[in-house]
Amino acid sequence: MNTNKTQLFNIGFDEFAQWLKSKSQAKYRANQVYQLAIKGYEFDDMQTLPKALRQMLSENFIAQAAPIYDVYKSQIDETEKFLYKLSDGNIIEGVLMKYHYGYTLCISTQVGCKMGCTFCASTLNGCERNLTAAEMFGQVISANKHIGDKGNVGHIVLMGSGEALDNYDNTIAFLKLVHNENLLNIGYRNISISTCGLVPAIYRFMEEDIPATLSISLHAPNDEIRMQTMPIAKVYLMDSLMDAARAYVKKTGRRVIFEYAAIDGVNCSGQHAIELADRLKNLQCHVNLIPLNKVEERQLNPPSNNNINAFMDKLKSLGVSVTKRRSMGNDIEGACGQLRNKKLLLEKEK
Template sequence: MSTETKINLKGLELHELEKLVQQWGQERFRARQLMLWLYHKRATNFDEMTDIAKSFRADLMEKAYISQLKLITKTKSAIDDTVKYLFELQDGNRIESVLMYDQNRVTVCVSTQVGCAQGCVFCATGMMGFARNLTSAEIIDQLMGIEADLGGGKKATNVVFMGMGEPLANYKQTMKALRLMTDPEGLMVAARKITVSTLGLAPKIKAFANDGLKVGLAVSLNATTNEVRNRLMPVNKRYPIEEVLPAAKEWALKIGRRVTIEYVLIRGVNDSPDDAHRLCQILHDVPSKLNLIPFNEIEGSSFQRPEPERVEEFREIAASRYYVVPVRLSRGRDIVAACGQLRTQYRMET
């Protein structure tokens, strides 16, 4: 039986596994055993599952498989030890994921789509176009694949959904991946150590609030007027600033965490003192923290990174509202792995 007709056990939640093993004539507790082997012991084949009866293992080999992403290339930054991974999916599509180090933190940045349909003009992924959504298994396999590459049982301390694609546009699979990551019987990543970034799909932000997962939320704002945001982010024509920020506020109040506002600074576009003052004004009642991100240059774009003095001037004005305003270090710029730079060919043959 080929993998096309077999069931991938990775990416299934406990209740789904319980239903599946019962369909196969097994007791429900077998599902918990499988979860333990898949996510705690990181089994890559059924022969490793030594406390499961040989007859059931033989059944599993016939009916199911355990997915793994194929690592194509791994590129390490000479500046800050950031590592960019190029993975190939089962259908030949390719995605990129990033491993970053910052003092005691080890952060994995995962993708949620092959390409992106949103078309943000300052983002390399947006220039690729869109191929398809990733499955929950393909999302968690990025984290598991990178941790396997680290070796020695090393684990990421933080996970950010800030790679290729818009996570909330792939809502069902993103939520499933998040539940598997945070499940004590799954990957056991603390919810407070996970952040999901969105460009501002207001209805999905509200749904995210209602679903109640205590993971972090980052909203990519990048402008203080609809006129500028329309130009940078076509999604703003559907969900303008006056819809995005109330949705972000609703999320913050329901979840009990401050939303992170991400603001990419682009020279001569959104980096003026007036922009900084306006930003403080429109965020005055949103429980939030602010991250400033100087634009990372991408091929095919005429946008430029602001001068450091301009960034500092903007930061000082914003600090009147936020007190502490970090300017994000652009890790992996030399290997095209920084914020907004991820882009790859969809398929091996293209």
């Protein structure tokens, strides 16, 4: 990363205003720069600023921390996959989804991931580094610029590459940036944070007074299966994870979402449904059932439609709130990590 320049949104507004003051710039310039930056302008394009100030800003700051590098458009729905190129050359990805209520953006929180889940493409090359708050924020700014006059991102899910709560401080700083009424003003209730189950971080997060939706990647009805697919399960057993989920509901008054990737022959039989329903008994929650996105490097497959529907129906009959998530962008390798890995492989072959 270029250590000679500071990412604009990694410093507070007051600190930036003070820096401008030290350079004999008018007080209003700070807000002027911020408002242009959140619209996706680079400093050189901020023509309402004096040329000398544009040059000074360019020499000291990075306005757009995550510019879009490539766009892949689905031919089967309105999903778009972005590759963003960071200032150090690293590539991350995001997914823009169009729903009847507007645009939802799935963002990355790390370059790669170190959690090692056996069904996920993001973790194949490990974790390069954490993203800064500005780089997470920059993904949203770039998406809004891409959307243009058709609208803005109104919902955000932190479910791209990386474990959000493993990058805790930057994730919290990002949430406060997008929620800031003077910036993007996105409501916390329109933001979902996904975690593979870092129990201490869940307890820490519930004390932040940030009423975002907590999505826990569960993917199994018991410890034995979860340990086979998710290394983190060997550190935090399901009993402790369920205790944390119940504490989160009690503290925040918000239900917890459990993400459940259905894997053929692994976790979606009738007996698995019975175990899962028993595990979730008396917990204010919802199960988001996801047909597995097949990853070439992993020897795992999604179940048939009949099997996953039978699993869902069994859960419903046992009183579990459950829906099957509609797969989006399948033709553009929309699952997290897939497109980035393909791009990295192509770069190596050059």
